[in-house]
Amino acid sequence: MKNFGFSVNKSRVIEYDQNDRALFYYLMRVEPSVSLCIACGACTATCSAGAFSSLDFHKIMLSIRRGEKVYIAKEITQCMLCGKCQLVCPKNVNTRGVILQILSFLQSSQL
Numbered sequence: 001m002k003n004f005g006f007s008v009n010k011s012r013v014i015e016y017d018q019n020d021r022a023l024f025y026y027l028m029r030v031e032p033s034v035s036l037c038i039a040c041g042a043c044t045a046t047c048s049a050g051a052f053s054s055l056d057f058h059k060i061m062l063s064i065r066r067g068e069k070v071y072i073a074k075e076i077t078q079c080m081l082c083g084k085c086q087l088v089c090p091k092n093v094n095t096r097g098v099i100l101q102i103l104s105f106l107q108s109s110q111l
């Protein structure tokens with residue numbers, strides 16, 4: 001084969017369908033307001049912990065739908081449960097409730 005001086009990158013497709021979405025289904029049952037999130041990012045913009053840590057609650061909300069449990073488990077412990085995100089959420093998501101249920105789920109699933 002002729003060498004054109006470049007190579008084709010490996011596929012960067014992320015197969016979300018193959019992730020375990022048990023956390024999402026659990027939250028839909030115990031804290032249904034999780035489904036109202038429109039990923040606006042207001043929670044992240046106001047987050048007290050986000051000012052001095054890598055906590056990004058908007059990204060956690062996306063990760064819940066994508067089944068990225070390892071990322072969520074690593075980040076969620078930085079939350080101080082101050083509730084500011086709940087005050088600014090335009091969709092009235094019970095963010096503190098979501099966070100507490102995530103912690104409860106992770107504890108019971110021994111991730």
Ligand code: SF4
Nearest residue numbers: 037038040041043089
């Ligand atoms: S502020 Fe509410 S609607 Fe916006 S990303 Fe955060 S949880 Fe979702």
Ligand code: SF4
Nearest residue numbers: 047079080082083085
């Ligand atoms: S409750 Fe947690 S995620 Fe929400 S603003 Fe406070 S520290 Fe950030």
